[in-house]
Amino acid sequence: MQGEMPHVRQRAVRPGGSPIEKTNMKKLKLKELESRLQQVDVFENPKLLLEQYPTRPHIAACMLYTIHNTFDDIENKVVADLGCGCGVLSIGSATLGAGLCVGFDVDTHALEIFSRNAEEFELTNIDVIQCNVCSLPDRMSKTFDTVIMNPPFGTKHNKGMDMVFLKVALQMARTAVYSLHKTSTRQHIQKKADEWKVKMEVLAELRYDLPASYKFHKKKSVDIEVDFVRFSFEKF
Amino acid sequence: MKLLTHNLLTSHVRGLRPGGGYPLGIQATEVKLSPVDFNAQFVARMVPKVQWAALLQAAQSLGHGSDLPPEPAPGYESDEDFLRRLHHVLLEVEVVEGILRCPDSGHEFPITKGIPNMLLAEEET
Numbered sequence: 052m053q054g055e056m057p058h059v060r061q062r063a064v065r066p067g068g069s070p071i072e073k074t075n076m077k078k079l080k081l082k083e084l085e086s087r088l089q090q091v092d093v094f095e096n097p098k099l100l101l102e103q104y105p106t107r108p109h110i111a112a113c114m115l116y117t118i119h120n121t122f123d124d125i126e127n128k129v130v131a132d133l134g135c136g137c138g139v140l141s142i143g144s145a146t147l148g149a150g151l152c153v154g155f156d157v158d159t160h161a162l163e164i165f166s167r168n169a170e171e172f173e174l175t176n177i178d179v180i181q182c183n184v185c186s187l188p189d190r191m192s193k194t195f196d197t198v199i200m201n202p203p204f205g206t207k208h209n210k211g212m213d214m215v216f217l218k219v220a221l222q223m224a225r226t227a228v229y230s231l232h233k234t235s236t237r238q239h240i241q242k243k244a245d246e247w248k249v250k251m252e253v254l255a256e257l258r259y260d261l262p263a264s265y266k267f268h269k270k271k272s273v274d275i276e277v278d279f280v281r282f283s284f285e286k287f
Numbered sequence: 288m289k290l291l292t293h294n295l296l297t298s299h300v301r302g303l304r305p306g307g308g309y310p311l312g313i314q315a316t317e318v319k320l321s322p323v324d325f326n327a328q329f330v331a332r333m334v335p336k337v338q339w340a341a342l343l344q345a346a347q348s349l350g351h352g353s354d355l356p357p358e359p360a361p362g363y364e365s366d367e368d369f370l371r372r373l374h375h376v377l378l379e380v381e382v383v384e385g386i387l388r389c390p391d392s393g394h395e396f397p398i399t400k401g402i403p404n405m406l407l408a409e410e411e412t
Contacts, residue, residue, distance in 0.1 A: 127332065166401065178288060178292040179402055180288075181404040181405060182405035182406060186299050195295075209382070243389045
């Protein structure tokens with residue numbers, strides 16, 4: 052997303068919530084999931100220091116499609132979305148048949164948009180909590196089947212934030228954590244994963260633009276390489 | 288806030304003894320019932336994963352305690368009546384406005400428009 056431009060919501064008609072419609076949702080094609088996620092309202096005034104930007108519909112759709120079809124980690128599962136923001140990943144998970152998807156975010160305004168999205172998509176298997184993800188360690192041990200997230204990368208005076216999110220996610224998840232991390236940190240993360248005795252698989256390499264700090268950069272966004280990673284607890 | 292979500296939450300007020308922040312007491316001023324599609328498989332999976340006593344306590348505080356037995360009976364997986372009642376309590380009863388109270392410290396976390404705010408003063412951004 053190109054940073055500060057206010058989002059213009061498309062007024063396309065969305066499918067309703069009848070039971071037949073909902074069953075078919077789980078067999079959604081990738082393109083259909085992506086166009087559904089394009090309807091998600093995004094941040095009106097993103098807070099740069101929280102690294103707020105919406106996960107692009109295309110990336111979110113690819114992630115969720117893989118998690119659902121390759122690994123079967125969404126349907127009938129309890130899913131957590133850490134740093135959920137406006138809820139693109141949660142909306143997608145709920146659409147794909149999560150038993151319950153719970154979003155976690157610190158920012159009141161993001162949560163308002165999240166709630167609005169859940170209501171407009173008529174999703175009933177979704178919930179949300181306001182909290183600081185960093186303060187969750189130990190207290191929510193193994194409470195979710197799957198954790199899905201697009202965590203802050205630690206580029207805005209919050210160095211190491213991605214690893215904090217990862218650590219919390221691994222504590223909360225029973226089966227797997229799906230996350231996005233800068234490719235440049237891959238070796239560092241692999242080392243940590245080995246230390247924590249967790250299996251790490253890079254499922255895909257992506258490129259996308261992050262909103263830059265407008266004061267100090269001439270470009271509106273910075274292009275970076277990102278890994279889509281699956282962490283799991285299977286025995287080696 | 289659904290009761291399944293509530294079942295997962297604990298308080299993280301400083302200095303609590305292990306387990307001292309669970310379960311959070313619920314005091315609701317507004318509750319709503321939202322229909323959610325019944326999924327027997329999902330509900331049956333949740334039985335061994337929820338903290339039953341905490342769920343019972345939460346349901347009771349909202350006037351839904353009589354919907355649930357003191358403990359899940361053997362063979363619950365095929366007891367549709369039980370699963371439907373559990374489904375109702377876990378997913379369809381939602382606290383819209385109220386308070387969550389830390390059992391040991393008494394600290395209160397507000398629930399506003401269905402969202403529990405678990406932030407402590409020092410965590411506000």
